[in-house]
Amino acid sequence: xxxxxxxxxxxxxxxxxxxxxxxxxxxxxxxxxxxxxxxxxxxxxxxxxxxxxxxxxxxxxxxxxxxxxxxxxxxxxxxxxxxxxxxxxxxxxxxxxxxxxxxxxxxxxxxxxxxxxxxxxxxxxxxxxx
Numbered sequence: 001x002x003x004x005x006x007x008x009x010x011x012x013x014x015x016x017x018x019x020x021x022x023x024x025x026x027x028x029x030x031x032x033x034x035x036x037x038x039x040x041x042x043x044x045x046x047x048x049x050x051x052x053x054x055x056x057x058x059x060x061x062x063x064x065x066x067x068x069x070x071x072x073x074x075x076x077x078x079x080x081x082x083x084x085x086x087x088x089x090x091x092x093x094x095x096x097x098x099x100x101x102x103x104x105x106x107x108x109x110x111x112x113x114x115x116x117x118x119x120x121x122x123x124x125x126x127x128x129x130x
Contacts, residue, residue: 004124006054007117013056014110017044020059021103028091029100035072035079037089038064039096065090 024040031037043060067090075084 002121004117004121008114010054010056011110011114011117013047013058015107015114017057017059018103018107018110022100022107024062025096025100025103029093029096032089032091032093032096034089035077036069036087037091038066038069039089039091041065 021042024042028039041063043063044057045060046055047058048055069090070088071085072088073085074080077086079086
């Protein structure tokens with residue numbers, strides 16, 4: 001594998017990992033008002049491909065956030081107990097939006113790296129033809 005294709009495969013794995021992260025973040029945001037929902041946490045791991053000398057990134061096991069669920073007071077809610085409270089979700093929209101912005105920027109950085117490696121490879125091929 002050439003250095004250019006190695007760079008492209010590393011950046012492609014980064015884009016793929018950030019896309020999965022964004023998918024889980026959007027699930028968290030869409031379930032922010034779902035009673036009993038626990039936010040999903042994504043971790044990244046290093047992966048070595050067969051015959052590759054370059055490590056790539058991939059999404060590890062998705063875990064559920066074990067922090068306490070918010071107690072919501074709504075006596076009219078069907079899930080409310082005798083005190084009028086039920087367990088909401090532990091999703092903080094501010095944190096989810098900040099994580100989504102970080103994932104978006106990381107995706108864009110990997111995309112620029114991929115594009116730069118493609119342009120350099122094309123330029124080298126053009127020089128070799130001449």
